[in-house]
Amino acid sequence: MARGCIVIAWAMLAACGGGGGGSSASSGAEPPAVAPTPPIPAGSRQPPATVRSDDNPTGARVDRRADNYFPMAVGDRWTYERTAGAGSSTRTVTVRIVGGSSAGTVGWLETDPVDGEDAVDYRRTAEGLEVVRPFTGGLSSAAAQLVGDPLEYADPFYAVGSVRRVLRQGSYGQDADGDGVHEGFSFELTQTFVGFEDYRLGARTVQAARLRTVYRVVVLYSKPLASGAYPPDYVFTGTDETWWGPGIGLLRSDRRFEDSTRGTIEPAYTLRLVQGTVDGQAIEISDVVTRRVEVQHNALVFDARRGLYYASVPGSAVATGNRMATIDPATGTVTHSLPVGSEPNAMAIAADGASIYVGLDGSGEVVRLALPGFAEMGRVRLPSSSFYGQFTAETLAASPTDADVFAVALARTSVSPKHGGVALVRAMQLQPRQTQEHTGSNLIVFGPDGQAVYGYNNESTEFGLRRIEVLADGLAERQVINFGGGFYQRSLDRVGTRLLVGNRVARTPGLELDGQVSAGTGCRFAEPGRILCLDNAFGSAPRLLVADLASYVLLDTLSLPTSAGVDFGTLVPGPAGTVAIRTGTSHPAYTWATGVLLVSSPRLQ
Incomplete structure (x- = not known):
């Protein structure tokens, strides 16, 4: 994240012409050096004194290293859904861990189909994850060297609610405004450990570590304006709210970028994990849980008062024929009445x-x-x-x-x-x-x-x-x-x-x-304010469609098992977040079915 922020910051600085004298800098490329010519021109200001400080919280740390909140093994990979502009723009972003460019490092390679690839190296130390020269090629050599290898993610964590601060300040090492004087520069990383909180990952809940990180880059121009006043400092701020899962890595990232000249640089966006592999094991993410219940029946209804399904069992069912079957949607347990x-x-x-x-x-x-x-x-x-x-x-x-x-x-x-x-x-x-x-x-x-x-x-x-x-x-x-x-x-x-x-x-x-509703068949009303439809077109994998009751607009699509047997199935909504699909019917004119597929997901609520 730090490198992504700085690349955007330098691109914006270059586009602004450096605040006065013009600039040949471009995103991702070091600007040409302009050696200072003594004496310093009258009125120009010198860069601030060099500062390299790491202000860390005191007190006991929270050691959860055994839970591996920050997996970084070569071969680990994650896929994220990138959503921006209140959900109006969505695309897929991938992250892969590859070999680093130097001994003892690994590379975080983030690929966006629009923004391209962004790579940065990390080094794991006793303090956590250091980001290695994150600004090389993005800012001047002097600035990159000044920043060095800051600690981006502390592991062990500091105390819940604590704030740590990384500050690098001094000469930018380049002349951005054409007066022959190096600009001033500062980089600040402020990170708050918000704490641990429940995070819904598919059908399960994990204890996520939530961090709020603010990256701030400031360029102090040396050349005064005609009035004698100095131009306003260029300030870039990148904010990254992240959730990390044990043995999983980055679950979600809420990102936004702002600067002092244009305000919001691009719409805030969110990355949400949709699939991944860590240490060779696929991450269990699906938020759709299906359970098969084998019960021959002619019809199925839901008793909202008791939270149970009732099925009428035909006389041909061995040992259970001509009875009523009661199905518990939470467990799939079936009991039968007397005839x-x-x-x-x-x-x-x-x-x-x-x-x-x-x-x-x-x-x-x-x-x-x-x-x-x-x-x-x-x-x-x-x-x-x-x-x-x-x-x-x-x-x-x-x-x-x-x-x-x-x-x-x-x-x-x-x-x-x-x-x-x-x-x-x-x-x-x-x-x-x-x-x-x-x-x-x-x-x-x-x-x-x-x-x-x-x-x-x-x-x-x-x-x-x-x-x-x-x-x-x-x-x-x-x-x-x-x-x-x-x-x-x-x-x-x-x-x-x-x-x-x-x-x-x-x-x-x-x-x-x-x-x-624009698609689907056999639709049923469901709580709260939803319409559920079955989409089982011939030759396609079956899907459950979720539409809004007020507008009839499709809100979501849930994939069902290809072997679900729902070709001529009918829907019977149950408790919030659950629907039953009658399965095994061989023709749409027939009312009997051989089983029930119970589908549960928070996306149905």
Whole structure:
């Protein structure tokens, strides 16, 4: 960092013309020597007296050398994401440790695709890391020699909160303003050990050492202005706030550069570690943790009150068939209930969270089970037809205002389209008025006030989004719009007055299009203020997309394991930072799945 600061400082000094008489200096090159001509011109001032001081804190030091906060072995390498301008500009910066230019040193080679390469040598001593002649080629030979090899990183650390100061002052050894007199020069390094703090590195937390380092370069011009006053000193300040991890090295660096003539030289930027190798071992950085849970199931819901997932297990599952499975998202542990009925499938949790409605495809019923023990509270048989036979529950939706009310999207067997209308159930009594069969609402969800049910047709090219009024004796369809989407769409979700179908959002009650996420399918609303989508295009590695609820703009992309089996998976958001993806489904028309992939990351929060 010190060398980067000084190269920028000299470039700025050269661009400013040295403060009066012009300069032939350029960044990274020593300016031509101009020998002083005695006597000193009248009015010109001499450089300050030479000072070389290291003011270190007193008291006990914090010895964490065994934790290797500053790894510097040849072959170590790190990759950083460089972000500037409030995230508007991002690129990749790499750092490699290479052989040094002299015995007992190693080289820190930092490569930026825009700024190029910057190399500086370090020497490890009993006091820490000395930066070796950091300004050679960046400033004059005299200035570089004056600065010498300052201690840049103390190891052992000084006490938390302590400040150490390195000062080099004297003649710059060159004439920058054309009066035949060497300019004055000073270099100051001030470093504060802020202390140790938790730093989130992927899915784990490490104890980072935080340092705040300020590099200050001052050039004192010797030639007076026409008024007789001296030009303002040229002052360059570089600030580097760094976090270092044990056995890892530099985790993050917040950098900014300012000078006395232009203020901010370039937008402040941040380097964040994204991958690395130390002592031949890859650094574990991924902040996406996945856990596979093998559980055959027909449907999956999340119980926000208890922080658990429930899965309905088909009768074909050996030893666990026709039961409810409970999945703990924190551990992946699965427990099973006693049998609850024949072929449990669609589910909806009642408004009070005290019970769950479960469709039983084997008997054409819906059973109400108490939570968390799954004791039966009652059941209702669904309609049947002399032609189509017994109807089943394709999807269920629980009223948000009345725990005794739910709606059921009915399905006819062995026919396409299979839609059998939408019915309302109150206190486990089927209400007589229901919507039409054939073309209707395969997916359903209640509105925020419980006075309407919204449905989506995923079986025909009508792809209608519907508003269905809740009446005293059942349901009546009131509005239909073509909302696009596609066959086998499996997601219809609601938060507040927003409806989410696939990756498109409508507003209730009028069903106006409000916006859409630019990519992904099967999107679901998630806390806090997020939309999660699955991007599993054929031939590409699967990804989880995170979008902002307010703007629908994509915020982040999380890579998933290529063997995750999420080709036709559906998302079920869980506790903050976690989402479940149903896996192992072989066709988008099928509702069954062979497992669940639990995905956790702080980037989902």
